[in-house]
Amino acid sequence: MAIKVHGNPISAPTRRVLLCLAEKDVEYEYVHIDLFTGQHKKEPFISINPFGQVPGFEDGDLNLFESRAITKYIAHAYADKGIPLLSEDPKKMGIISVWLEVEAQRFEAAGQKLNIEIVIHPLIGQTTDEAKVEQLQAQLASVLDVYEARLAQSKYLAGDSYTLADLHHVPVINNLMQTKIKTLFDERPHVSAWCTDLLARPAWQKVLAWLNSQ
Amino acid sequence: MAIKVHGNPISAPTRRVLLCLAEKDVEYEYVHIDLFTGQHKKEPFISINPFGQVPGFEDGDLNLFESRAITKYIAHAYADKGIPLLSEDPKKMGIISVWLEVEAQRFEAAGQKLNIEIVIHPLIGQTTDEAKVEQLQAQLASVLDVYEARLAQSKYLAGDSYTLADLHHVPVINNLMQTKIKTLFDERPHVSAWCTDLLARPAWQKVLAWLNSQ
Secondary structure: OOEEEEEOOOOHHHHHHHHHHHHHOOOOEEEEOOOOOOHHHOOOHHHHOOOOOOOEEEEOOEEEEOHHHHHHHHHHHOOOOOOOOOOOOHHHHHHHHHHHHHHHHHHHHHHHHHHHHHHHHHHOOOOOOHHHHHHHHHHHHHHHHHHHHHHOOOOEOOEOOOOHHHHOOHHHHHHHOOOOOHHHHHOOHHHHHHHHHHHHOHHHHHHHHHHHHO | OOEEEEEOOOOHHHHHHHHHHHHOOOOOEEEEOOOOOOHHHOOOHHHHOOOOOOOEEEEOOEEEEOHHHHHHHHHHHOOOOOOOOOOOOHHHHHHHHHHHHHHHHHHHHHHHHHHHHHHHHHHOOOOOOHHHHHHHHHHHHHHHHHHHHHHHHOOEOOEOOOOHHHHOOHHHHHHHOOOOOHHHHHOOHHHHHHHHHHHHOHHHHHHHHHHHHO
């Protein structure tokens, strides 16, 4: 098999890549990286990602890292498989790019940090910083206000179709929905409907089934 | 003229978009947004960017925001003008995407924050947090260690050609080169040569000439 994903089930970026492969219906081999023994900071992993963070990705002789670069590669290289996640049209792609950046810069800065504080820290025996949670919660609320206005205009962030811009949010939304942060999504009706739609997709259900088998 | 850039000369993201337009040799109209009177937080600007940050971008009936989404759109929509900044080949584009993400996630988190602390805060009458500068300096040094190893292998981040992944760094590097942070770049020979090359490009000189005329 040509494609290998080097990752860990706990990692939202690893899950993002697996979700993209599921949506594109592309087969892969999963290579487990043990974060507790620091495999991500040692060879051979750091030859794939010199920053020492999962996931890493191989497709034949091509090595990639950074989950959002990997998903863009998969969407581009396997354009003919599964559902389209990007667009060939420069204007449509421009809109998709805007919401890809919003996720990477604005949603990530609040949502993924909340995920780390509330979900990941307890899992790895670290304490949650409640003052930080409060500040991040306010930050996420103001990001979601913009999402609510946007999703009142179109079913998905970049228009009427599900794209990579929506997909990139799923692993973090899935985790936050199991915490008190769920309220922030639930109290905004269009955001809430969008989350329900994203989490119900068969590709994400496939990733969840795999996670439960680990 | 179809293209309008709504921005401010002080803003690194505005400069990033102007640099991309200069490299692609694409004409545009500049619309000044006065940050001191809060024009970026009011209509009509927030109809372009609901997050209220410059730059905003128009190309005919298309409105975009987020500097990195705008540059990707320009590189894609005006592929036949100026120099190529992206690739049609999925594998080459995969490598470019990795280094685009590294800039957006890792370089930005240290470099742009240092720029704001050391360069922007004094300009707008705010104080520089020296403890934060020290922590960010250590963070940037470890990012630049990876860049040094990478640039020992290839002239530019994504290979032998200058791409959007290099371009995105220029405005922040330009500012930091005028501060004590310059040492971090200078003491890494491949990083230093790369910075010299980027800052000497005619397109960046054109942006600097425009900045001096403001």
